[in-house]
Amino acid sequence: MRSNANGAEQRPLLTSDVAAPADALTRLVARGDQEFEAFFERVESVELLPKGAPNRVRLRKEQGLAVRKIENGRSRLAAADTISGPAFAACCDRVAGTTRSIGTTPPRIRTGRWPALRLAQIEQAESRLTRAVNRRRVGFPMEITARRHRRQVQVIRSRMAAPPQFEEYFSLHVKTPWGVWGGLLPSLAAEDLDPVALCLVDRLRSRGLPPHRPGPGVIVLGPNAAAVLLHEVVAHALEADTLALSGSPDQVVGLKLGGPELDVVDDPRSAPLACKRSSDDEGTAAISRWLLRRGRVRQPLADLAWAERCPSMIPGAARRASRHRLPGPRTTHLELLPGAIPERELFAEAAGGLYIGEFDRGNLDPFDGRCVLRAPCGRRIGATGPRDHTGPIEIRSRAVDLLAAVAAVGDRPLAGGAGWCAKDGALLPVWARCPSVRLEGLQVAD
Amino acid sequence: MKSARLPGTRSLKLALGAVRERTGAAGAELYVKVGRTRRIEIDPWTTPPPADPDDLPAQVSILDERGWALRAGGANRALFLADSGPLPEPNGWKRLSRHSPRPGTLRLPAPSSETSPGITPSASAGAGEREPDDEEAAGLALLQGVLRGLGERMPEARLIRGRLDCGASAAVLASTTGVTGRTALRLATVELDSAASRDGRLGHCRLYRAASNLHLLSADSIASEIAERLTLATAPAPPFLPAGEVAVSPALGCYLLALLAPLLRGRNGWRRLRKLGADRPLGPPQLQIVDDGALDAGWMSAALDDEGVPTRAVALVHDGEPGEPLLSWEDDGWSGFAAAGCRRRSGWRALPELCHSHLYIAGGSEPAESIRTGIVHGCYLLDRAHDGQCHATFEPSTNGSAGRLGEGHFEVDAIGLVIRRGAVLGEAPRVRLTGSVRQLLQGIRAIGDDLRFLPAPGAVGAPTLLLTGLQVEAIG
Numbered sequence: 001m002r003s004n005a006n007g008a009e010q011r012p013l014l015t016s017d018v019a020a021p022a023d024a025l026t027r028l029v030a031r032g033d034q035e036f037e038a039f040f041e042r043v044e045s046v047e048l049l050p051k052g053a054p055n056r057v058r059l060r061k062e063q064g065l066a067v068r069k070i071e072n073g074r075s076r077l078a079a080a081d082t083i084s085g086p087a088f089a090a091c092c093d094r095v096a097g098t099t100r101s102i103g104t105t106p107p108r109i110r111t112g113r114w115p116a117l118r119l120a121q122i123e124q125a126e127s128r129l130t131r132a133v134n135r136r137r138v139g140f141p142m143e144i145t146a147r148r149h150r151r152q153v154q155v156i157r158s159r160m161a162a163p164p165q166f167e168e169y170f171s172l173h174v175k176t177p178w179g180v181w182g183g184l185l186p187s188l189a190a191e192d193l194d195p196v197a198l199c200l201v202d203r204l205r206s207r208g209l210p211p212h213r214p215g216p217g218v219i220v221l222g223p224n225a226a227a228v229l230l231h232e233v234v235a236h237a238l239e240a241d242t243l244a245l246s247g248s249p250d251q252v253v254g255l256k257l258g259g260p261e262l263d264v265v266d267d268p269r270s271a272p273l274a275c276k277r278s279s280d281d282e283g284t285a286a287i288s289r290w291l292l293r294r295g296r297v298r299q300p301l302a303d304l305a306w307a308e309r310c311p312s313m314i315p316g317a318a319r320r321a322s323r324h325r326l327p328g329p330r331t332t333h334l335e336l337l338p339g340a341i342p343e344r345e346l347f348a349e350a351a352g353g354l355y356i357g358e359f360d361r362g363n364l365d366p367f368d369g370r371c372v373l374r375a376p377c378g379r380r381i382g383a384t385g386p387r388d389h390t391g392p393i394e395i396r397s398r399a400v401d402l403l404a405a406v407a408a409v410g411d412r413p414l415a416g417g418a419g420w421c422a423k424d425g426a427l428l429p430v431w432a433r434c435p436s437v438r439l440e441g442l443q444v445a446d
Numbered sequence: 447m448k449s450a451r452l453p454g455t456r457s458l459k460l461a462l463g464a465v466r467e468r469t470g471a472a473g474a475e476l477y478v479k480v481g482r483t484r485r486i487e488i489d490p491w492t493t494p495p496p497a498d499p500d501d502l503p504a505q506v507s508i509l510d511e512r513g514w515a516l517r518a519g520g521a522n523r524a525l526f527l528a529d530s531g532p533l534p535e536p537n538g539w540k541r542l543s544r545h546s547p548r549p550g551t552l553r554l555p556a557p558s559s560e561t562s563p564g565i566t567p568s569a570s571a572g573a574g575e576r577e578p579d580d581e582e583a584a585g586l587a588l589l590q591g592v593l594r595g596l597g598e599r600m601p602e603a604r605l606i607r608g609r610l611d612c613g614a615s616a617a618v619l620a621s622t623t624g625v626t627g628r629t630a631l632r633l634a635t636v637e638l639d640s641a642a643s644r645d646g647r648l649g650h651c652r653l654y655r656a657a658s659n660l661h662l663l664s665a666d667s668i669a670s671e672i673a674e675r676l677t678l679a680t681a682p683a684p685p686f687l688p689a690g691e692v693a694v695s696p697a698l699g700c701y702l703l704a705l706l707a708p709l710l711r712g713r714n715g716w717r718r719l720r721k722l723g724a725d726r727p728l729g730p731p732q733l734q735i736v737d738d739g740a741l742d743a744g745w746m747s748a749a750l751d752d753e754g755v756p757t758r759a760v761a762l763v764h765d766g767e768p769g770e771p772l773l774s775w776e777d778d779g780w781s782g783f784a785a786a787g788c789r790r791r792s793g794w795r796a797l798p799e800l801c802h803s804h805l806y807i808a809g810g811s812e813p814a815e816s817i818r819t820g821i822v823h824g825c826y827l828l829d830r831a832h833d834g835q836c837h838a839t840f841e842p843s844t845n846g847s848a849g850r851l852g853e854g855h856f857e858v859d860a861i862g863l864v865i866r867r868g869a870v871l872g873e874a875p876r877v878r879l880t881g882s883v884r885q886l887l888q889g890i891r892a893i894g895d896d897l898r899f900l901p902a903p904g905a906v907g908a909p910t911l912l913l914t915g916l917q918v919e920a921i922g
Contacts, residue, residue: 051549054551054552055517055519055524055525055552055797057550058797059525059528060528060529061527061529062528062529062530062795063530064530064531074503074504075505077506077508078507078508078509078510079507079508080510081511081512081513081531082512082530082531244490245490326507365833367641367650
């Protein structure tokens with residue numbers, strides 16, 4: 001039994017032999033082009049609301065399974081909110097369309113104990129964040145809601161069982177008199193709360209300022225903002241299902257989307273320590289995937305179904321929001337590889353331009369490639385770097401124009417820009433590691 | 447496999463006794479829900495459709511959901527715990543202890559004299575207890591019918607994404623205060639994203655419709671609605687927009703009413719609503735806005751809310767004047783108003799929250815067609831523009847004066863037609879309708895007789911409305 005960075009014990013989800021359900025799935029296969037998969041999931045969320053809220057501590061636990069048949073690119077899925085042999089057998093019957101499809105005796109399926117609750121680490125979040133804000137010589141009322149999310153997943157296919165996966169991360173929701181900040185954190189340690197405090201103080205200093213409309217000029221994006229930009233215009237744009245809306249997904253391979261400074265990788269194995277994944281939600285081994293190599297499309301994000309339809313695609317990027325949803329190709333941990341430009345030099349000759357530390361919202365229209373990015377505040381760049389605060393900033397541009405505008409990439413990548421991706425209503429945590437980037441000559445759409 | 451059955455209230459009471467014994471909590475409530483959903487998702491670019499619905503490239507999911515939630519505590523300590531699967535046996539609560547409740551408060555409703563324990567208003571729907579064999583076939587036939595109808599009406603249209611959910615759920619609750627209740631619901635929803643390109647102009651449409659039964663959804667009318675919206679969305683912009691009357695369809699009326707929802711619930715909403723009117727009526731005398739948790743044939747209709755409090759019709763705006771506020775049992779008697787069952791849970795994982803169930807503007811006496819043809823110089827707005835603005839701001843003015851934001855301001859992007867003396871002059875692919883909430887309500891000149899409900903969340907209903915005094919401008 002191992003412990004992760006947050007001290008949570010990584011208990012196995014299934015304590016019974018995975019060979020039994022794997023054998024049962026093998027018996028379901030009637031034809032060579034059929035594949036069966038079982039997905040076991042356990043989720044725990046602990047929520048601590050601000051003082052004075054009714055039911056201040058809220059604990060939600062759930063576990064269940066799903067069996068899926070894949071045949072000719074079509075899926076048939078049956079899911080249940082319990083993990084047991086009979087539930088597994090019933091789901092097999094439903095996808096197979098027969099009774100007793102795996103025989104008369106369901107396999108023995110047992111689950112291990114839930115990890116220890118450990119509420120103390122969540123209870124400390126409020127005081128730690130308040131201290132981090134106060135260190136910047138300011139103080140203001142905050143209503144802090146802290147949540148810890150844990151998820152255990154085990155995927156078994158008819159011929160293989162992937163290693164069990166365990167994720168643990170935190171989310172914060174901070175309400176201030178001038179707005180709400182929300183985001184994901186790998187831990188509630190001081191070093192992860194400090195950037196949150198910085199964002200909150202920036203918002204304090206820009207409160208009440210009118211919206212700022214960026215004109216042509218230099219825009220420097222901090223690591224958080226660069227991560228959101230890349231999530232929208234690289235990761236979403238290169239998901240096989242998004243690409244299929246406008247043609248064949250594999251036709252984009254080799255397409256030039258940006259300059260040679262853009263090396264973008266999706267690597268679930270290098271996500272923050274407690275969120276690393278060695279396999280995806282279909283049990284396929286996760287890989288380090290070059291999305292863009294020197295600005296050209298190298299390998300779009302694909303799951304098993306899309307890899308079957310487009311043979312040049314490599315699966316391993318399947319994610320599912322829960323056992324009740326079908327998997328789809330999604331990013332997990334996006335990385336922009338560092339450039340050679342020192343951070344300070346990104347601001348050189350940028351006087352009069354804008355510095356954006358974070359975007360709190362982003363959206364890509366998959367049909368026309370238009371992207372909208374919204375920042376709650378920004379700063380004007382002076383001779384020595386970011387200075388005066390500005391009000392909210394909205395950037396509307398085509399995805400290709402945004403990427404073409406990347407003129408320089410900083411040399412110091414930082415973890416940041418983590419958040420919930422809500423594509424198609426499926427809420428998934430996404431992580432990133434980026435340096436700052438400098439945009440020049442950005443074409444802003446009306 | 448049969449659907450999971452709900453436990454009886456006796457099992458719940460035994461479990462409540464065990465919870466109180468272990469935690470020492472003054473009060474406790476258990477809520478158990480089971481449900482089954484059949485989901486059909488169809489892949490993009492499937493026009494023309496195959497002749498046999500079974501050949502549709504569809505992904506089918508059969509989802510059994512089952513979970514429970516416990517609230518326990520008292521004046522100083524409280525606990526909320528939700529878990530999937532069946533309710534633990536009375537001796538299965540060993541993990542709970544006197545330390546489980548944390549600082550917080552818990553209040554639970556007392557049984558009402560009107561409460562009939564065990565009421566199952568929609569039990570005839572057999573929610574969670576039966577599964578029609580033809581549900582999947584009917585769902586595939588509906589989607590195929592939509593594709594075929596769309597192809598006939600607008601060959602250049604393509605369905606990008608289609609999802610049909612058809613399911614039923616049932617819930618039971620019991621509390622230590624003596625409240626017990628059962629509810630059951632059946633619902634079918636269809637969500638379709640479509641696109642078309644005409645003369646280089648790309649248009650999108652997202653349609654979301656619901657009915658209490660799959661067979662009440664008509665493929666023909668859905669296809670017609672999509673084609674109508676795509677035709678407007680891909681039309682050239684009009685050379686000018688008349689700034690006179692604006693008629694809005696029931697679909698757009700629903701979105702406008704949904705924007706006003708914060709004013710129409712709770713004590714704070716009531717205070718703002720009363721302020722809006724100032725010394726004048728809120729709207730015309732024929733304006734009635736109602737929330738009714740027990741609406742006959744409504745999708746969400748139930749005799750009890752998710753805390754076991756009886757539901758009823760609440761006239762929020764009556765004859766154009768503020769009527770009574772939508773109050774939960776905790777506010778019963780506030781300013782002399784009675785509470786109604788209005789706290790709902792979005793699922794077994796969620797705590798009950800004050801929300802609307804069937805919020806609607808009651809239909810008037812004027813035929814909707816005569817409202818549309820009676821426009822002298824104005825617009826008929828059919829629906830929201832895909833991915834356009836649709837929001838209202840209710841921030842109080844910061845300097846304390848009754849500024850514009852103090853009365854609420856809304857902004858909705860819509861598609862529609864330009865009308866002159868009842869005749870269509872041209873299409874309006876994207877216009878922005880803006881104004882204050884006061885202008886919106888006081889500017890209602892006619893209310894049609896074609897009340898229609900749309901899923902919002904919850905159900906929101908509106909008939910065709912004739913509005914004046916709002917700003918309309920072409921955008922994009």
